[in-house]
Amino acid sequence: MSSIEKEIAQSQEKVNLDSRLAVEQHYIDPSPIHGLWALTNRDLRKWYTNPFQLFMSLIQPVIWLGLFGKALDFGAIFSGSAPQLSGAIVSSVFGTSSYFSYLAAGMLTFVILFTAMFSGMSVVWDRRFGFLNKVLTTPVARGSIVMAKVLSSVARSLVQAAIVLVIAVLLGMDISKMTLLGVAGTFAAMFLMAIGLSSLFVMLALRSSDWQTQMAIMNLLNLPLLFASNALFPSKFMPEWLQYIVKVNPVSYATDAARQLLLGSPGMVSLSFDFSFLLGFAILFSVIGIVMSWRYLTK
Amino acid sequence: MLGNMHGTNHHYNSSIIEVRELSKHFGKLKAVDQITFEVKEGEIFGFLGPNGAGKTTTINMLTTLLPPTSGEARVCGFDIKREAKEVRKRIGVVPQEYTADEDLTGMQNIMLCGELYGINRGELEKRAKELLRLVDLADAADRKVSSYSGGMRRRLELASGLVNNPRLLFLDEPTLGLDVQTRTAVWEYIRQLKEEYNMTLFVTTHYLEEADSLCDRIAIIDHGKIVKVGSPTELKSGLGGDVIQLTVDNSSDLTDEISKIEFVKEVKKVDSSYRIKAEKGEEAAPLIIELIRSKGLHVTRISVTKPTLDEVYLEYTGRAFRDDEDPSRVWAQRMTMRRARA
Numbered sequence: 001m002s003s004i005e006k007e008i009a010q011s012q013e014k015v016n017l018d019s020r021l022a023v024e025q026h027y028i029d030p031s032p033i034h035g036l037w038a039l040t041n042r043d044l045r046k047w048y049t050n051p052f053q054l055f056m057s058l059i060q061p062v063i064w065l066g067l068f069g070k071a072l073d074f075g076a077i078f079s080g081s082a083p084q085l086s087g088a089i090v091s092s093v094f095g096t097s098s099y100f101s102y103l104a105a106g107m108l109t110f111v112i113l114f115t116a117m118f119s120g121m122s123v124v125w126d127r128r129f130g131f132l133n134k135v136l137t138t139p140v141a142r143g144s145i146v147m148a149k150v151l152s153s154v155a156r157s158l159v160q161a162a163i164v165l166v167i168a169v170l171l172g173m174d175i176s177k178m179t180l181l182g183v184a185g186t187f188a189a190m191f192l193m194a195i196g197l198s199s200l201f202v203m204l205a206l207r208s209s210d211w212q213t214q215m216a217i218m219n220l221l222n223l224p225l226l227f228a229s230n231a232l233f234p235s236k237f238m239p240e241w242l243q244y245i246v247k248v249n250p251v252s253y254a255t256d257a258a259r260q261l262l263l264g265s266p267g268m269v270s271l272s273f274d275f276s277f278l279l280g281f282a283i284l285f286s287v288i289g290i291v292m293s294w295r296y297l298t299k
Numbered sequence: 300m301l302g303n304m305h306g307t308n309h310h311y312n313s314s315i316i317e318v319r320e321l322s323k324h325f326g327k328l329k330a331v332d333q334i335t336f337e338v339k340e341g342e343i344f345g346f347l348g349p350n351g352a353g354k355t356t357t358i359n360m361l362t363t364l365l366p367p368t369s370g371e372a373r374v375c376g377f378d379i380k381r382e383a384k385e386v387r388k389r390i391g392v393v394p395q396e397y398t399a400d401e402d403l404t405g406m407q408n409i410m411l412c413g414e415l416y417g418i419n420r421g422e423l424e425k426r427a428k429e430l431l432r433l434v435d436l437a438d439a440a441d442r443k444v445s446s447y448s449g450g451m452r453r454r455l456e457l458a459s460g461l462v463n464n465p466r467l468l469f470l471d472e473p474t475l476g477l478d479v480q481t482r483t484a485v486w487e488y489i490r491q492l493k494e495e496y497n498m499t500l501f502v503t504t505h506y507l508e509e510a511d512s513l514c515d516r517i518a519i520i521d522h523g524k525i526v527k528v529g530s531p532t533e534l535k536s537g538l539g540g541d542v543i544q545l546t547v548d549n550s551s552d553l554t555d556e557i558s559k560i561e562f563v564k565e566v567k568k569v570d571s572s573y574r575i576k577a578e579k580g581e582e583a584a585p586l587i588i589e590l591i592r593s594k595g596l597h598v599t600r601i602s603v604t605k606p607t608l609d610e611v612y613l614e615y616t617g618r619a620f621r622d623d624e625d626p627s628r629v630w631a632q633r634m635t636m637r638r639a640r641a
Contacts, residue, residue, distance in 0.1 A: 029417035038414035046402050134398035134459075137362045138415035139387040299364035 035140035039148030040155075043122060047156055057156075061111040061164050065171060068232075069103040093234060095265030097174045102265075104168035105258040106231035108186070109251050111164050112157040112194045113225060117218045119153035120201035127209045133299060142297045143290035146202055150286065153198040154191060161190050177264035185271075189257035192278035193250050199285035206296045230268060231255045250281045315340045315467050315499045316361065321370035322523075323356050330356040332523035333370065338501060338516075340466075343493065345514030346503040347612070353523040354503040355395060358471050361501070362392050375466055388416070391465030391498075395472045397452045401445040405436050405455050408444060412459040423462075430458040433495070434488055450481040457488060461496065468492075470502045474509065482506075486513060507608040517608075521616045534611045540564060541580025546572045546600040547591055556594075560586050580605065 047053055074090065087097070094102040126132040135145055165183075169175055201218070208214050226232070228242060229251035235243055246252050257274040259265040267274070316338035323331040331353040338344040346354050359365040361374055363383040371378065377385040399408045406427055413423040431440045434454035439447065447455065453473065460468055473489065474482040486509060493500055504510055510517050511531045518528045527534060540562075547553070550571040557566050557575060562583040565576040577583035580603040588598050 027418050027422040029419060031417070034417035035415040038411055042400065042403070042411055049402075129401075130394060130396035130398035131400055133364060133394055133396075134392070134412070135415060136364050137387060137390070137392040137394075138412070138463075139384050139417070140415040298366065299359050 032141055033144055035138070036144040036148055036151075039135070039140070039145060040151045043148065043152035044155060047152075057115065057160060058111075058163055060114065061107050061160070062167055064110065065100075065104060065107050065164065065168055069100040069107075069171075072099060072103075074099045095234075095259060096263040097176075098172075100168075100172060101174040101263055102259070103232065104165070104171075104173040105262055106255050107164055107168065108161045108190060108258055109193065109229075109231050109255045110226060111160045112190055112254070113197060113222060113251060115157035115160060116153055116194055116197035117201055117222050119149050119198040120203075120205035120218065121211065121214055122153075123149055123202055123205040124208050124211050124214045128211070136297065136299065142293040145297060146199075146206075146289050146293040147286070149202045150195060150198040150289065153202075154194040157194045157198075158187060158190060161187070174263060178262050182261035185261045186258045189254045189261075189274065189278055192275070192282040193254035196250055196278070196281040196285045199282075199289040203285070203289045203292055206292055225249060225251050229255060235268065250278060253277045253281075313340050314338065315376075316344075316372070316374050316501065318361075318372045319370055321357070321360060321372050322368045323353075323360060323365060324368045329523050331360070331367075334520070334523075334525045336518055336525055336528055338499060340499055341497070342515040343500045343502060343513055345510040345517040346501065346520060347505065347507070347510050347517050347608075348503075348520040349505055352520045354505075354520060355471055356523075357520070358392075358469050358501070358503060362390060362469055363387055388463070389466050391460035391463060391468040393456045393460040393468065393470045393473060395475060397456060399444045399452060399455050399459065402443065404441050404443055405431060405447070405458075406440040408455060409459050409462055413462040416463040418463065426462060426464075430461055433492065434458045449477060450484065453477065453481070453485055454488060457485075457492065461492060464496065465498060467499045467501065470500060472503055472505070474504065474506065482509070489513075507612065511608045519612060519615055526615045527611075531608060534608065535606045536578065538606045538610055538614055540576050540578040541583075541606065542604045543575040543577055543580050543584050543587065544572065544600075544602050544604070545575070545584075545587065545591075545598050548597045548599050551594075551596070553591065553594065553596075556590055557587055560590060563587075 074093070076086075090096075090098060096102050123132070126135075132145075136142075165173075201221075204217055205214055224245075228245040229235070229249045230246060231251055235246040235252065238246065252268065253274045256268045257271060257278070260267045260271055260274075314337040316336075318334060318336050320333045320335055321331060322329065322333050334353075334357065346357065348354050356365065360367045361372060361379060363379050363386050366380065371380075373379070374386045375389040377389075379386055399405075400411070403411065409427040409430060410420075410423060413427060414420075418426070428437070428440075431437050434457055436451060436454055436458065439451060444452065444455065457470075457473070460470075470489065474485050477485060489500065489502075490513070492498070502510075502514065514531060516528065516530050517534060519526050519534075527537075529537070548571070552568060554566050554568050554573075557563060557573065560583060562578045562580075563575055564578060567574045575583070575587065584601060584603055588601070591598055
């Protein structure tokens with residue numbers, strides 16, 4: 001066979017080699033985010049087909065609401081010494097008629113923070129059980145793998161926040177200033193915070209196959225994020241150094257937005273600042289998460 | 300059974316995997332050290348070596364899971380570093396561990412896998428059903444994977460590795476940890492799938508018998524280096540041939556005459572028995588019998604033994620195959636790899 005014939009034969013072979021793929025293309029979704037919904041749905045399915053898990057994830061915020069919210073009745077402290085003033089004091093301190101109502105808004109962000117935290121954990125499990133390795137050998141975009149974790153965590157946390165809100169209202173949250181628009185706005189703020197926080201925790205788990213380390217990271221971050229915010233207590237009574245931390249903590253802005261929108265409280269900052277901050281936080285961390293996945297999401 | 304792949308398949312001569320001086324270092328450990336080899340379209344290529352030899356690391360690089368430290372590789376004609384996505388579209392991977400999601404059913408697992416390739420749902424459903432039937436899991440399709448046995452899971456992994464109709468399937472220790480019966484069954488499926496889909500298979504294993512009976516060609520890898528590549532027959536004949544043992548009913552010495560026979564390389568006599576090394580044992584044996592008869596003597600006992608891959612392995616690595624698996628060494632190596640990764 002002459003060299004030219006050889007060359008022709010070789011190029012013919014190349015064509016044959018890819019002919020199967022050419023047929024396949026017909027069935028293939030060329031969208032760069034294909035698989036995103038499939039992966040998101042996989043995580044969500046684990047949750048909604050398992051009522052026990054759903055129930056367990058609600059217990060903690062409900063216990064906090066019931067025990068913490070009802071036990072720490074800060075209003076009662078004042079009603080003993082100056083009963084006629086207590087209403088005014090509670091309202092000036094908490095911006096609403098009771099500490100319970102104040103805390104209820106904080107509990108919404110609390111439940112989102114805790115759900116977001118576990119989004120990182122599920123990356124670790126997927127790595128350990130080999131599922132992640134399998135996914136990594138498919139042409140699905142690395143960013144989709146990360147965003148699926150984020151989106152499933154966001155969906156889960158918003159549903160949980162909605163249930164917590166209903167329970168809080170049933171337990172006596174002040175609804176005198178609550179509007180449908182206010183509730184919608186609150187969930188928009190929660191949505192942004194959930195995206196940012198889930199991205200953060202997923203990002204921290206990208207390289208990890210060790211769940212103990214991941215647990216340690218979660219505990220290290222979640223309590224400061226919760227306590228160094230206005231979720232449980234007004235930040236204006238905190239020492240000055242702590243207030244700086246409160247002011248960079250996204251949990252504070254989501255809670256602040258929720259209180260303004262649900263309870264009509266005077267805000268820490270304006271609503272537009274709350275939303276700008278949360279939007280920036282969500283975009284920044286999801287972009288960092290996606291970029292990091294290109295580099296670090298390997299075996 | 301595998302004969303049809305030789306010659307008749309016109310894809311056979313083009314390379315589907317080309318590897319040039321590929322290396323992967325984890326810190327100081329050279330898990331894979333400058334390996335170079337090719338896999339031809341349509342063949343079953345075996346990657347043989349003990350635990351920790353670098354088999355899985357090589358697969359991880361070729362399947363774009365791990366970036367190489369240096370060197371190059373093209374899989375299905377695409378560069379594993381720069382064109383990883385094109386490679387991923389064309390390959391199927393059946394990893395060593397079970398990767399299926401236990402909370403989903405077999406069907407849901409395959410559907411999920413297919414969606415990650417972007418296959419549209421109508422086509423995918425058809426394909427998933429067909430694959431499940433092929434691996435005999437049609438009846439268990441709607442059961443959660445957590446209720447599957449080891450053999451069933453292995454088959455499910457096989458099926459989901461095939462969902463994108465790959466040209467090249469990577470199988471990392473497909474029979475590891477399975478009992479002998481299940482192992483045979485899994486290989487039977489692999490053979491069947493290969494015929495059905497006309498694929499190239501890249502298989503790692505440390506079961507020598509499996510590599511011997513299934514693979515068209517084998518690479519022996521040890522300490523991250525490829526020490527030998529060839530067909531099982533080539534590797535074995537490289538050892539200096541078959542061993543013929545025979546006993547004659549008379550102790551007169553025929554050593555010199557036997558040595559002159561074609562194919563015979565070496566003759567040793569012990570009492571009235573001979574131990575003969577010959578290149579083609581089956582062809583040499585009748586000639587030897589004829590010679591002995593022509594001297595008026597009788598052969599009372601004869602055996603022809605082919606060398607096994609065990610001996611090949613011993614020859615090229617200097618170690619017996621199973622002696623090598625010192626668990627502490629393998630463990631130490633795993634830990635190094637894990638630390639280097641973080």
